[in-house]
Amino acid sequence: MTVSIVREFFMWCTIINGILxxxxxxxxAFAGDWIYRLHGRLFSLPRESFNxxxxxxxxVFKIFFIVFNLVPYLALEILAGA
Incomplete structure (x- = not known):
């Protein structure tokens, strides 16, 4: 496995997870009420707790995205330029 393959892997992971x-x-932000109603059928949780x-x-998703996708991709890009 070469550095270029790993770099391309992290590039696509960053793109896909960034979109997600x-x-x-x-x-x-825009469908919170719908999500609350959908999950309210399964779990008895007050709206404040749900928020x-x-x-x-x-x-947590943002932190994991940065730590496990974006930072490794940027590090590989820096290494490829050196």
Whole structure:
């Protein structure tokens, strides 16, 4: 496995997970009521707690995206340029 293959792998991981992160954030921002009704059928959770869970989900997803996708990709790009 070469550095260029690993770099391309991380590039596509970054693109796909970035799109999923943006999509999740937009869904939470604009379809929060629908998501709450959908999950309210399965779980008995007050709306305030549900908002905290969604906020925490987006925050953890963003941190994982940065640490496990974006940073390795940028490091490989820097190494490829050196």
């Amino acid at each position: 992160l943006i999509f999740s954030a937009l869904m939470c 905290v869970v969604l906020y925490a989900f987006i925050g």
